[in-house]
Amino acid sequence: MSGTDVLIIGAGAAGIAAARALRAAGVSCQVLEARHRPGGRAATDTATLGAPFDLGATWLHAANRNPLRALASGAGIELFDHGTARVSACFEDGRRVGPAAMAEYDATWEGLQSRLRGVELRPGDSAADLANRAGFGAGHWDATVLHWEGPVICGAPMAEMDARDYLDTQLEPPDLLPRQGAGTLLARLCEGLPVAYGAVLRHLDWSGPRIVAEGDFGRVEAAACIVTVPTAVLAAEHIRFTPALPADTLQAIHDLPLGLLTKVGLKAAGDDRLELPAFAGIERHVSREGEAALTAVAWPFGHDHLMGFVGGPAAWALAGAGAAATVDFAFAELSRSFGARAARALRRDGALVSDWAEDRFSLGAYSHARPGRAAARGILARPLAGGRLCFAGEACHPTLAATLGGAWESGAAAARQALPLLNKSSMA
Ligand SMILES: Cc1cc2nc3c(=O)[nH]c(=O)nc-3n(C[C@H](O)[C@H](O)[C@H](O)COP(=O)(O)OP(=O)(O)OC[C@H]3O[C@@H](n4cnc5c(N)ncnc54)[C@H](O)[C@@H]3O)c2cc1C
Missing domain, CATH: 3.50.50.60 (FAD/NAD(P)-binding domain)
Structure with missing residues (x-):
């Protein structure tokens, strides 16, 4: 050269x-x-789980x-349009949320952007300021939706993100999944x-x-x-x-x-698919701001693994504690929703955990x-x-x-x- x-x-x-x-x-x-x-x-790993698994962008x-x-x-x-197969399996107190509560949850989601955009933006506002002024906080599903919007999607709490930038960088569907990664x-x-x-x-x-x-x-x-x-x-x-x-x-x-999103791939131990179809989204009710929670996509493309996500401060804390800590966290979270069945249905060994925080050529996930x-x-x-x-x-x-x-x-x-x-x- x-x-x-x-x-x-x-x-x-x-x-x-x-x-x-x-x-x-x-x-x-x-x-x-x-x-x-x-x-x-x-980066797509094809060896560990016997199927393509994206450690980063998905x-x-x-x-x-x-x-x-x-x-x-x-x-x-x-390319596969994930929206055509999206089913949400949301859990609260160890039980799958029923249709009436799901409708409430969906309504909270659907109202989010219009409620935030209806609030006057002040210089220096964080996305959390905007959410507070829009009246988010006390509703049953508010913390769950804000957990998604901050730590899961943006890799950081709403309080750490500029409100204008947050609104300008909203991503609309379709969300396409590359089959090969x-x-x-x-x-x-x-x-x-x-x-x-x-x-x-x-x-x-x-x-x-x-x-x-x-x-x-x-x-x-x-x-x-x-x-x-x-x-x-x-x-x-x-x-x-x-x-x-x-x-x-x-x-x-x-x-x-850069915020942080850590991905964890867990392989099925046998034939139990937890009564979830391919691409089902596994999530749970989050009761307060700052609570650490795992979200996951079940059996993408019918493969025998779950694709889990943990973002924001919880991801940084787990990254410092090593991959085994993330796997323990994932199992603890899945047990909250599926009980002892989670440990039987999924294998602890051979799990795949991304390490973008420790990787000196990234030092985080995205900005x-x-x-x-x-x-x-x-x-x-x-x-x-x-x-x-x-x-x-x-x-x-x-x-x-x-x-x-x-x-x-x-x-x-x-x-x-x-x-x-x-x-x-x-x-x-
Ligand atoms: C867990 C996770 C999930 C994500 N999910 C999605 C998603 O679903 N959809 C989506 O669109 N995006 C997603 N993203 C974000 C997406 O991956 C990034 O926005 C995108 O890949 C950034 O591309 P880039 O070229 O800007 O930077 P990078 O991909 O980081 O490229 C920069 C390159 O510079 C190299 N480099 C660093 N330092 C040096 C040096 N000193 N000398 C030479 N080279 C160097 C790095 O090795 C790297 O290859 C995700 C990211 C993560 C981590």
Whole structure:
């Protein structure tokens, strides 16, 4: 490796999109990827459970505006609309919730967005402030819905997220599940791209007319550079910049921390499927804010495993305690709903637990804006050095933040803005 037109740091969704866009425009590029695989926060394990299991990104959300939807079929990936098979198995006090209570629960969900949008937004509001002013708190299902909205979906409590950013990044259905896995999809879209694996960037010098990247791989020069590493990795200063990044860029990085969602895969021990159809959502009533709870999808695609989720502060606490603690938590939670049957129906050994918190190339799951900092995504996406240095990735997208689709669009946009610097024709 010595020189290229554009250097791309990271072979996740944003980096792959940028490299494909540049290649399509006839521009040379080189991707430096720290891990020994592509996909970043999308990774499919096929070995442990005997079926594809996504440790990171799982669904193509907001599929009607998600650029990956159209790319999936070309990559030989089958997409399944989860909404067509969604059944909720919700439990309270060890019993499955009946139709009348479920109707109440559904109504709380359905009213959430319109109630939140009906409240006047004040500067510095957190999503929790908005929910409080909209009257959420005392209703029987309020804490359950807010648990979903904060820790499960956003990886962080509502109190830690900016209200404007929370509203702007809402994701509507359809939510499509790639049968072979979202990680497999990205790996296929990365095929044939110039990626150097195990190439950990340690220093980026953007002081001169050429950008210089340094690490164990040696030194690479380029006319422009697109950095797609997660904001938590940038905030931890694992990459040194010369000169230091401008104060507003640095502030934006710190204003877009990563929340945490941990996934756990549990295999069935025998034939007992807990009377749940494939794709059933397992959840339970949450009685107060801050209560840790597991949610799960049963038997995706008819496979013999459950896909469990724990998010927010509970996930951070479990990550510090190790994978076995997460498995114990999952069994304790499932026992609340299914009693002793859970331990008979599911195997403790061979469980799969994601470790995005400990992984030094992610240090969390996906970004949210701190209260009062909704502008941070736009600031981070602003090109530096006349466009020669650009940040991209999920954290930079104004509406599809925290998603594969957002990361993809952000990477493609960064590539487009680099083109004029290289005197190449602009891309479609
Ligand atoms: C548990 C979990 C569940 C999720 N569920 C969904 C979902 O259902 N749907 C959805 O759309 N999204 C989901 N997401 C979010 C989605 O995975 C991310 O938004 C998306 O993958 C981010 O892509 P990116 O390119 O911005 O960053 P990344 O994928 O993180 O790519 C950045 C790359 O930079 C590399 N890197 C880091 N440091 C260095 C360095 N120093 N030198 C070189 N390379 C480096 C990393 O290894 C990585 O490959 C989920 C994420 C997690 C963790």
